[in-house]
């Protein structure tokens with residue numbers, strides 16, 4: 001009987017493709033849009049991800065997310081370092097600064113100041129130059145995207161290509177001379193400004209005079225420490241908020257979820273895609289059943305049990321779900337491959353797989369359900385209608 | 387003749403559709419006996435209840451009142467499962483509109499009742515091929531219905547109605563979608579290959595040209611059987 005169900009389903013190529021297309025579209029929307037969403041969200045905290053070494057981030061208690069900088073006095077560094085269980089504590093400056101370009105225009109940059117001695121927090125991948133060169137007087141490392149575009153030199157002739165910023169060149173940061181000693185690769189963040197790395201003490205020179213400069217204290221725990229307990233201890237001893245790396249990511253993501261329209265916008269487009277996909281797939285499958293009602297009636301008249309008819313319809317729904325899901329997720333996968341290393345944020349974690357399988361399951365069960373109802377209540381006597 | 391030798395016995399069958407003002411009574415106390423081994427034709431004006439009657443006999447429709455037995459079995463008093471099982475074993479159908487599955491080959495279409503009975507599709511299709519061979523359609527077994535002529539399609543449908551050896555075959559207007567000559571051929575075929583001592587065939591028809599194939603003809607009018615006669619001449623009286 002499954003063979004007959006299968007032939008009924010694929011007998012009309014056009015209709016069959018229509019159903020498959022609906023489901024493919026639904027699963028594409030259900031995976032691609034959330035994929036972009038997840039991608040954007042991971043971008044929100046990619047700065048934290050990139051900073052691999054420390055276990056714990058310590059900050060002013062009212063900080064809400066990674067770009068919410070509330071400077072602290074430098075002395076806090078030593079108070080954190082003295083908390084029991086802390087292997088080391090290093091300062092990190094994170095802020096913005098005005099760069100003056102060769103053509104006289106200004107560009108806002110993110111300035112990262114790293115601990116002078118250890119350079120902890122330095123970018124992992126250097127494209128040109130060495131991290132150690134940061135210790136040279138006025139040395140800075142610029143991220144590649146910034147060097148290629150926003151900080152690049154003006155073109156030789158009008159409308160020509162910009163000439164990338166190179167190692168050895170000078171730029172002006174807030175009226176201070178700075179020398180490019182390296183180009184680094186960094187993960188994209190929400191902020192499109194160029195990223196400039198320097199040492200903590202250089203950051204003090206570059207930035208306008210201010211009372212406090214310390215943005216974060218980066219902490220490495222001693223081996224065997226319970227990180228959450230250590231965070232609590234740091235809070236109790238210093239009054240500063242301490243988060244494990246993962247908690248700080250969550251804090252950042254939650255901030256964006258709560259205070260930006262991003263989740264709503266994506267939620268709506270996912271929901272719409274889901275509904276449109278469900279409507280198309282459900283409708284075409286239901287239509288298919290309607291058109292085949294006469295044949296289900298023939299089977300019923302000839303003595304096919306309701307259970308068998310039910311299984312046939314479920315079988316048909318399963319086939320279209322599998323194929324539709326395969327094509328949809330396949331397209332998403334291709335999208336994933338194509339967008340790697342581009343501006344587009346896209347991630348495809350396993351949770352999305354589960355989510356979309358569940359979604360497709362709901363759509364096809366719904367389509368199957370209305371079809372089953374129709375077939376079960378069908379009077380077999382319709383077979384005599386001409 | 388005992389009860390058991392009757393293929394079908396109907397007593398005071400009543401069946402109506404709808405409720406209240408729109409209620410239509412299609413059968414108003416039908417009495418009919420069909421013997422095993424005979425071809426009974428059911429004739430009468432449009433809307434007199436012929437299709438309703440064979441639907442009740444084939445147990446795809448329940449009567450409101452009265453009794454209908456097929457080879458002694460009162461299908462109305464069976465459980466749903468028993469009735470479905472009984473139908474799959476003992477009843478074959480031929481329709482005016484053929485009702486062949488458009489995406490299955492001729493042989494596969496013929497195989498359906500065997501598959502419903504639990505046979506493997508391959509084996510059933512093989513049996514379907516053999517039967518189509520006997521019916522002179524050996525070269526069309528792999529064609530889909532759309533590639534067959536009307537007469538050929540109806541022959542496939544007849545093969546499908548009898549492949550599982552049912553003891554009763556009901557045919558609703560089997561020739562009315564065909565031209566006169568093809569209709570004659572189809573009736574000849576039904577009589578030759580489908581009818582035997584252990585089986586009864588009920589044919590609903592408008593077409594007086596095929597009355598000659600009947601063993602008996604039941605004249606129906608307005609939900610009742612007026613008379614059962616042995617020949618066309620008596621029918622007209």
Ligand SMILES: Nc1ncnc2c1ncn2[C@@H]1O[C@H](COP(=O)(O)OP(=O)(O)OP(=O)(O)O)[C@@H](O)[C@H]1O
Nearest residue numbers: 403404410411412431432433434435436437438439
């Ligand atoms: N499903 C239904 N619902 C309501 N009324 C019906 C239904 N089926 C048949 N009828 C009515 O019952 C009466 C008998 O119908 P039936 O189809 O049995 O007649 P028939 O003798 O087969 O007619 P025909 O020669 O046109 O096929 C008709 O008046 C018809 O309109």
Ligand SMILES: [Mg+2]
Nearest residue numbers: 436437438558
């Ligand atoms: Mg009729």
